[in-house]
Amino acid sequence: MDWHLQSLDVDFYSQPTIDLAKSLLGCILVKETKDGITSGFIVETEAYLGEYDQAAHSYRNRRTKRTEIMFDQPGMVYTYTMHTHCLVNVVSGKVNQPEAVLIRAVEPYRGIHIMLQRRPVKKFQNLTSGPGKLTKALGITMEDYGQSFLEPPLYIAKGKKPGKIAQGKRIGIDNSGEARDYPYRFWIPNNPFVSK
DNA sequence: TACAGGATACTCT
DNA sequence: GAGTATCCTGTAA
Numbered sequence: 001m002d003w004h005l006q007s008l009d010v011d012f013y014s015q016p017t018i019d020l021a022k023s024l025l026g027c028i029l030v031k032e033t034k035d036g037i038t039s040g041f042i043v044e045t046e047a048y049l050g051e052y053d054q055a056a057h058s059y060r061n062r063r064t065k066r067t068e069i070m071f072d073q074p075g076m077v078y079t080y081t082m083h084t085h086c087l088v089n090v091v092s093g094k095v096n097q098p099e100a101v102l103i104r105a106v107e108p109y110r111g112i113h114i115m116l117q118r119r120p121v122k123k124f125q126n127l128t129s130g131p132g133k134l135t136k137a138l139g140i141t142m143e144d145y146g147q148s149f150l151e152p153p154l155y156i157a158k159g160k161k162p163g164k165i166a167q168g169k170r171i172g173i174d175n176s177g178e179a180r181d182y183p184y185r186f187w188i189p190n191n192p193f194v195s196k
Numbered sequence: 197t198a199c200a201g202g203a204t205a206c207t208c209t
Numbered sequence: 210g211a212g213t214a215t216c217c218t219g220t221a222a
Contacts, residue, residue: 046216048216055216056216057215057216080215080216082215082216082217082218083215083217083218084217084218084219085217085218087216087217089216100216102216104216130217130218131216131217132217132218133217133218170216171216171217172215172216172217173215173216175214175215176216
């Protein structure tokens with residue numbers, strides 16, 4: 001470790017979900033495993049507003065074993081398997097307010113050789129440019145479900161603040177009624193690791 | 197451009 | 210228990 005990474009505290013995760021999604025851009029997502037430490041700058045996020053968001057798993061407060069963690073306190077880890085891939089969300093909102101921020105893309109930072117070992121790719125920018133890709137590169141799995149982002153082995157640290165933030169429609173939720181047009185996706189413009 | 201892969205959960209029978 | 214859908218990605222054509 002060449003300098004101390006300061007992990008973000010509860011107050012950070014307690015801000016409104018939309019603000020949190022924007023604030024997370026530029027922060028460092030860190031995962032520690034027995035292979036070593038891997039981390040990356042968050043460059044793309046999406047906000048899911050629980051009860052009133054048709055695209056969210058927790059729409060109309062639907063509570064299952066899978067979404068259970070979204071009803072917990074902010075700063076918890078919500079992992080979800082989509083087909084063969086694993087996606088990672090940051091739980092936000094108060095207790096019993098099932099909101100979350102999906103981390104869609106990161107820019108590799110530390111432990112890049114470990115990521116390449118886990119995900120051999122021809123194009124480097126393909127390494128973490130999507131929600132399922134980054135989880136595999138960083139070694140995030142269902143094992144991390146229900147843990148807290150406040151401390152290792154999986155946590156988020158303060159990073160560089162992006163100069164500009166772009167905003168637009170979310171991706172992959174075409175069957176979600178009017179919610180598909182909500183502009184709840186945020187990313188850092190001109191960053192090659194943002195998903196296409 | 198199409199399609200399979202295979203974890204979870206909902207909606208029927 | 211079967212059938213269908215999902216906050217997706219790699220491979221093949």
